[in-house]
Amino acid sequence: MARVLFLQTVQFEFTGVMSISAYLKRAGHTVDLFLEGEEGKALYDRVRDYRPDLVAFSAMTGDHVRCLEIAAQVKQTVSAPILLGGPHPTFFPETVEHPAIDIVCRGEGEEAAAELCARLDRGEDYSNVRNLWVKRDGTIVRNEVGPGENDLDNYPLPDRDIYYKYQYLRDYPTKPFITARGCPYLCSFCFNRDFNRMYHGKMKVLRRHSAERAVEEMRQVKARFPLKRIFINDDIFILDQEWLARFLPMYRREIGLPFACNVRVNLVNEEIVRMLKEAGCYLVMFGIESGDAELRRTILNKNISDQQIRDAAAWFRRYGIRMKTFNIMGLPDETVEKAVKTIRLNAEIKVDYPWCSILQPYPRTELADIARSKGLLDDRFSLDNLEASFFSGSVLKQANIRQLTRLQKLFYLGVKMPWLIPVLARLVKLPLDRLFFLLFGMSYTYRFMRETDIGFWNTIKFAIRHRKNL
Numbered sequence: 001m002a003r004v005l006f007l008q009t010v011q012f013e014f015t016g017v018m019s020i021s022a023y024l025k026r027a028g029h030t031v032d033l034f035l036e037g038e039e040g041k042a043l044y045d046r047v048r049d050y051r052p053d054l055v056a057f058s059a060m061t062g063d064h065v066r067c068l069e070i071a072a073q074v075k076q077t078v079s080a081p082i083l084l085g086g087p088h089p090t091f092f093p094e095t096v097e098h099p100a101i102d103i104v105c106r107g108e109g110e111e112a113a114a115e116l117c118a119r120l121d122r123g124e125d126y127s128n129v130r131n132l133w134v135k136r137d138g139t140i141v142r143n144e145v146g147p148g149e150n151d152l153d154n155y156p157l158p159d160r161d162i163y164y165k166y167q168y169l170r171d172y173p174t175k176p177f178i179t180a181r182g183c184p185y186l187c188s189f190c191f192n193r194d195f196n197r198m199y200h201g202k203m204k205v206l207r208r209h210s211a212e213r214a215v216e217e218m219r220q221v222k223a224r225f226p227l228k229r230i231f232i233n234d235d236i237f238i239l240d241q242e243w244l245a246r247f248l249p250m251y252r253r254e255i256g257l258p259f260a261c262n263v264r265v266n267l268v269n270e271e272i273v274r275m276l277k278e279a280g281c282y283l284v285m286f287g288i289e290s291g292d293a294e295l296r297r298t299i300l301n302k303n304i305s306d307q308q309i310r311d312a313a314a315w316f317r318r319y320g321i322r323m324k325t326f327n328i329m330g331l332p333d334e335t336v337e338k339a340v341k342t343i344r345l346n347a348e349i350k351v352d353y354p355w356c357s358i359l360q361p362y363p364r365t366e367l368a369d370i371a372r373s374k375g376l377l378d379d380r381f382s383l384d385n386l387e388a389s390f391f392s393g394s395v396l397k398q399a400n401i402r403q404l405t406r407l408q409k410l411f412y413l414g415v416k417m418p419w420l421i422p423v424l425a426r427l428v429k430l431p432l433d434r435l436f437f438l439l440f441g442m443s444y445t446y447r448f449m450r451e452t453d454i455g456f457w458n459t460i461k462f463a464i465r466h467r468k469n470l
Contacts, residue, residue, distance in 0.1 A: 002117035005052035006033040006162065007043075007074070009066045013169060015178045015233065016086065016109065017058050018158035023110040026156050029117050033162040036070065043070075044077050052078060053120050056113075058086035061362055061383065064095065071100035083116075085109050087191060089133075090198075091364055092383070096133045096140055104133045107145045107198060108181075110155060148203030152181065153213045157220065164225055173228035174260075174452070177218060179247070180208040183235035185264070188301040188366035189289075189328070189359070192235070206239060211247035218255050229282075230259040237261035238272050248279035258282040260324075266304045268312035277319040283353075283451075284316060287326040290334070291342035299331055299370060306345065313349035324353035324451065329408040330394040330401060331359055332371045339407050340425050343414040347421070353451045356411040357390040358404075371396060391440070403428040409440035412447055 004024055006017055021031040034046055047055070055074055059067040064084070071082050085105035089095050096104040103126075105112050112131035119126040127134040130146030149155065158178075164170035182205045186193045196205055209217075221227055238244060238261070251259075260283035261276070276284070288309060289300050296302045316323050325346055329339050346354045361368040363383055371377045376396045378385070387393045391408070394401045406428040407414075414421045428436075 001028045001030065002053040002120045003051060004029055004031045004054045004056060004113075004117060005047065005050050005080075006031070006056050006058070007036065007047070007067075007070060008033060008058065009036045009063055009070070010060075011035060011037050011168070013160065013163045013176055014058050014086075015158060015176060018160055018163070019155055020109050020113050021159035021162050022156040023114055024117055025159060027114050027117070029114075029121075031159070031162060035163075035166060036066075038166050038168070044073060047074055048077050052080045054083060054117065055080050056083045056085060059084055059088040060086060061088045061092070062360075062386065064088040064092075068095075068098055068100060071098075075100045081120075085113075091191060091194060093133045093142070096135060102135050106131050106133070107195075108148050110149070111146065145198055145202065148199055148207075150204050150207055152207050152209045157217050160221065160225070171226050173226065174231050175221060175225070175227055175229075176231045176233045177214070177221075178209075178233055179214040179237070180206060180234045180239070182206040184239075185236075186301055186366075187287075187289075188299065188370060189361075191362075191365070193366060194364065208240065208243060211243065211250055214247060215250050215254050218251070222255060222257070227257065230255070230257055232259055232261040234262060236264045236267065238263050238267050238276075241272060244272065244275055248275045252279045256280065260285065262286065263312075264304070265308045265312040268308075268315060270315050273312075273315040273319050273321065277321055281321055283322045283324060285324040285326065286312070288342065288345060289326065289328050290331060290338070291327075291340075291345035292334070292338040295331055295334060295338060299333060299367070300328075301366065309345065310349060313351075317350065322352040323349070324355060325351045327354065327356040327411065328359050329356060329411070330396060330398075330404045332367075332374050332376055332396065332398070334398075334400075334404060336400060336403050336407065336425060336428065339404055340414075340421060343407075343411060343421055343424075344418065346411075346415040347418040351415060353447055354412055354415040355447070356408050358387070358392070358394050358408050359396070360386050360390045361395065362386070391444075406433065406436050409436035412443035413439065 024031050032050065034043060036043055039046055057067040057071065074082060081102040082100060083103040083105060084095055084101050089104035090106045093104050093106055095101060112129055115129045116126050127136045127141040128143060130143050132143050134141045183192045184205050218230060258280050261281060263284045263286050265286055289302055290296050293306055296304065313323060327342050361371045376398055385395050394405050410424045414424050
């Protein structure tokens with residue numbers, strides 16, 4: 001059987017990698033994973049000693065740059081084909097043209113990886129496997145995406161052992177879980193629009209585990225590993241209220257740990273909030289994105305109203321559930337006054353853990369097309385032009401963009417001390433960028449410590465481990 005080795009630069013568990021590993025192991029293949037940050041200089045020796053038949057990466061856009069650098073070095077170390085999967089090659093499959101990459105996988109990877117490994121084991125041609133783009137004899141074979149799995153219970157429980165051999169991840173008190181895949185909404189900054197189009201007619205937009213299967217996974221992890229809190233990392237956990245009514249009482253009885261989840265405010269009602277609280281939900285996360293309703297509607301295609309935001313927040317406060325919000329500054333057509341509305345709305349609803357990034361208009365998203373149509377992006381704009389971090393700067397050619405990126409650095413201070421907002425709005429006109437970045441670093445660290453409850457020194461260790469991804 002095939003020997004598969006995943007390599008990863010990000011110091012988190014990837015739920016997709018855990019699912020694919022379990023799927024491959026069920027088929028009889030051998031799978032392991034090495035984290036760059038944990039292996040250090042020994043990484044390439046470990047790769048060589050493993051003697052893989054396939055080396056695989058799961059890459060997000062931005063992280064793909066480092067993955068390709070490592071792949072180039074691995075290419076000189078072992079002769080196994082190198083595969084790049086995950087969100088980045090799904091939308092940029094031409095990455096297969098990179099000299100270090102032999103195969104890219106588009107879309108979901110369980111079935112494609114299993115078929116690829118079966119053919120590697122038998123020494124057969126794999127160039128026509130669905131979902132894969134494959135280099136062969138100087139050309140690229142571009143295969144269509146095949147049907148997806150609608151019944152997630154057909155997949156084995158995710159393989160956490162490949163990650164939890166690392167003590168840092170094993171002992172981290174909060175662990176991620178997925179109870180569903182998919183999102184029906186079409187926000188202009190998100191990949192879901194094109195992902196849903198790619199799979200149109202080939203699988204359902206939203207697919208869920210049964211409540212029993214979701215709880216069983218959590219029960220087994222709780223029995224085997226340190227676990228104090230659970231993060232349910234579905235795109236939107238509350239999409240199906242009937243499913244929640246089955247899952248949440250079962251979760252309370254059999255798991256009984258505090259949990260966090262993602263919600264969308266237009267789906268929130270008091271009955272859902274009550275069920276969440278009774279089951280142990282301590283934190284909900286949702287996107288406001290902009291405090292200006294017109295920007296949300298016309299630029300972000302996020303059709304939620306200020307009143308829906310206020311109503312949802314009032315219910316969460318009433319039931320004692322903390323809130324984390326996601327916000328963006330540096331949007332096309334955004335003024336400083338409109339950005340200040342984002343700060344004021346977060347302050348008004350008393351967000352516990354406000355989070356704000358600078359817009360990175362990823363190519364092939366609707367938002368990038370909007371920015372280009374307004375003349376805010378260079379005609380030659382590509383992935384190579386994006387900032388290394390969505391906290392650093394903006395690529396938009398917008399007259400006020402420097403003021404908006406400065407205001408993003410002061411976002412947390414404005415939300416927590418709204419009396420400062422008029423002062424902050426004036427300060428961003430001044431070239432005090434080093435001071436703003438220092439204030440941002442301090443407020444970001446403080447927010448992270450409060451949100452995760454892991455203490456100062458563990459926060460510093462976390463920052464060191466994740467410094468390439470912050």
